[in-house]
Amino acid sequence: MSVHSSANIKRITTHILQEMKERGEKISMLTAYDFSMATIVDAAGIDIILVGDSASNVMAGHETTLPITLDQMIYHASSVVRAVKRSFVVVDIPFGNYQGNSSEALRSAIRIMKESGAHAVKVEGGAEIKESVSRILSAGVPVMGHLGLTPQSIYKFGTYTVRAKEEAEAKKLLEDAKILEECGCFAIVLEKIPASLAKKVAESVQIPVIGIGAGPHVDGQVLVMHDMLGITQEFKPRFLRQYADLQQVMTDAFKNYIRDVKNKDFPNKSESY
Numbered sequence: 001m002s003v004h005s006s007a008n009i010k011r012i013t014t015h016i017l018q019e020m021k022e023r024g025e026k027i028s029m030l031t032a033y034d035f036s037m038a039t040i041v042d043a044a045g046i047d048i049i050l051v052g053d054s055a056s057n058v059m060a061g062h063e064t065t066l067p068i069t070l071d072q073m074i075y076h077a078s079s080v081v082r083a084v085k086r087s088f089v090v091v092d093i094p095f096g097n098y099q100g101n102s103s104e105a106l107r108s109a110i111r112i113m114k115e116s117g118a119h120a121v122k123v124e125g126g127a128e129i130k131e132s133v134s135r136i137l138s139a140g141v142p143v144m145g146h147l148g149l150t151p152q153s154i155y156k157f158g159t160y161t162v163r164a165k166e167e168a169e170a171k172k173l174l175e176d177a178k179i180l181e182e183c184g185c186f187a188i189v190l191e192k193i194p195a196s197l198a199k200k201v202a203e204s205v206q207i208p209v210i211g212i213g214a215g216p217h218v219d220g221q222v223l224v225m226h227d228m229l230g231i232t233q234e235f236k237p238r239f240l241r242q243y244a245d246l247q248q249v250m251t252d253a254f255k256n257y258i259r260d261v262k263n264k265d266f267p268n269k270s271e272s273y
């Protein structure tokens with residue numbers, strides 16, 4: 001038995017994810033940022049948990065992903081890792097902790113792996129961050145790429161509109177995907193690009209391609225957990241399918257509790273000592 005496997009549960013590995021692409025089994029991926037949610041989504045059978053820097057929006061209430069720090073990502077990641085028995089845990093390296101300096105990129109990746117116990121890291125970009133990606137991979141840390149709408153460069157673009165609609169940008173994205181594959185990335189996320197381009201990328205690289213707003217012709221799908229649960233407010237892009245209305249469920253529960261406290265219905269005799 002491998003040192004990190006718990007009884008009777010076969011952990012997801014990069015090797016298993018590669019096999020899934022090869023046999024056409026779609027890969028399921030969701031974000032999680034804390035122990036309680038990660039426990040539930042792992043037990044439900046999700047293949048990959050992403051500790052996304054979307055924690056900056058969803059957990060901390062920032063407008064962008066830029067402010068979240070490496071220490072904060074490690075805090076979220078370690079909470080998730082403690083919950084997980086089967087899923088493969090990937091952690092976003094935050095803005096400013098890998099771009100432009102491959103030694104810092106390696107240091108950031110090693111801190112994440114050592115201090116959280118996660119299984120891989122994710123970085124945004126292609127050719128521009130090639131050295132950082134290679135350096136992290138050379139230390140034996142699996143790297144997931146992220147192309148298309150890359151939220152850490154939001155101020156370069158100014159909007160969250162669909163990416164790579166123009167021929168030149170589409171060509172660069174395809175080249176970037178091939179660069180990431182050549183570097184040795186184990187998978188690539190494609191965010192908010194035309195379905196036809198995502199299909200081309202998934203067919204052009206051997207590694208799994210996981211889409212968010214990238215159409216159906218890719219090897220897997222990812223969503224932000226709080227969006228698909230209907231907890232997030234006022235975020236309804238076309239690519240989001242909402243699987244629950246937890247905002248309503250939670251509001252009802254909170255209102256009922258408040259009512260019971262005010263009415264002195266709670267606690268009753270059997271709830272008291």
Ligand SMILES: Nc1nc(=O)c2c([nH]1)NC[C@@H]1CN(c3ccc(C(=O)N[C@@H](CCC(=O)O)C(=O)O)cc3)CN21
Pocket residue numbers: 053054057058065149151159160161162192223224227232235236237238
């Ligand atoms: N809650 C949440 N969900 C996400 O999917 C997510 C985050 N946060 N934070 C980090 C990034 C940012 N992402 C985004 C952000 C905006 C759109 C988007 O489509 N926004 C607008 C359209 C904007 C426009 O067309 O100019 C929308 O329709 O809601 C998509 C993905 C994905 N990530």
Ligand SMILES: CC(C)C(=O)C(=O)O
Pocket residue numbers: 031050051052053054055092146189191212222223224
């Ligand atoms: C949207 C996904 C891919 C992400 O990077 C995040 O949640 O931070």
Ligand SMILES: [Mg+2]
Pocket residue numbers: 052053054065092151
């Ligand atoms: Mg992210």
